[in-house]
Amino acid sequence: MKVQLFIPCFVDQIYPETAFNSIKLLQKAGCEVVYNPNQTCCGELAYTAGFWDEAKELGLKFLQDFSDDCYIVSPSATCSGMVKNGYHDLFTNSTVHNRCRNVQGNMYELSDFLVNILKKDYFGAELVGTAVYHEACAAKHLFTMKDEPRQLLEQVGGLEIIDLDENDARCGFGSTFAVKYAEESVSMAEQRVQAALTARADYIISTDSTCLLQLQAYIDKRQLPIKTKHLADVLTSGWANI
Structure with missing residues (x-):
């Protein structure tokens, strides 16, 4: 194809x-x-x-x-x-x-x-740790994404996915929102990252690099013990060991 x-x-x-x-x-x-x-x-x-x-x-x-x-x-x-x-x-x-x-x-x-x-959800990926899936606003509202990312993540060896209560939490990027409303933007990122830390997650995973950019900037500035990863990077993790 x-x-x-x-x-x-x-x-x-x-x-x-x-x-x-x-x-x-x-x-x-x-x-x-x-x-x-x-x-x-x-x-x-x-x-x-x-x-x-x-x-x-x-x-x-x-x-x-x-x-x-x-x-x-x-x-x-x-x-x-x-x-x-x-x-x-x-x-x-x-x-x-x-x-x-x-x-x-x-x-x-x-x-x-x-x-x-393609009807495929297993790719032999391995990533040891716990993670939360961050659903981008666009994934839910503009593209109307369903459970496909979670279905793929459930097939990753060694990875435990933790569901957060505040599934509608935003990252705060919002295209130009982060520039026009900087304080509100940072507050949203803080809420999302702190929720993941409270859940003892090692990773925040998303389908969108804009969300990852926003959250990683907050993490890096405060040197927090958590990382962000794109779904594609997770699904190709550990291939060298297979």
Whole structure:
């Protein structure tokens, strides 16, 4: 199966290892991975900040960079959700309406694609420790993610997943929210990290690098004994030992 890989700008610039692990994961699942080096951004940051003209320009480039006749997979629920749902606002009844709908129909977040399209949830990963799964706002509301990440994490050898009571807790990033409302943003990150520490978790795992960036910044500044990891990095952990 041929799969086009979309790497969000945050992953490309800050977490490149997540991009490479996404490729390894898809290849292990039997996919032929195609990467277009001309790709840039889906336009989500501009869109949520209210700059729809700029978001549309980026969206048009996205529609040009990706074929509409095969799957597009991304290690980000936020960016996948932007393409799948946000593009309705930008391109409905436009000259690219039909092409946009075709691309939207082929757009998948990584865990959704692995579980629901490839029907695979075991990849031989091993990571000893306890973890909490942080559900990104976009994963729940924009992409409408369900239990796919947890299903994959349950198959990781040595990893215990702890459920927190405050499942709706936010990381505080929220695109430009972290810049406009810095104090509130830090307070949200503190709540999420402290809840994980109280649960004695070793890791906070998420599908979105923006959430990890926000939480890891709080952790690093205070030198706290917990780490953040992207789902793709967890699912490729321990492969050298297999």
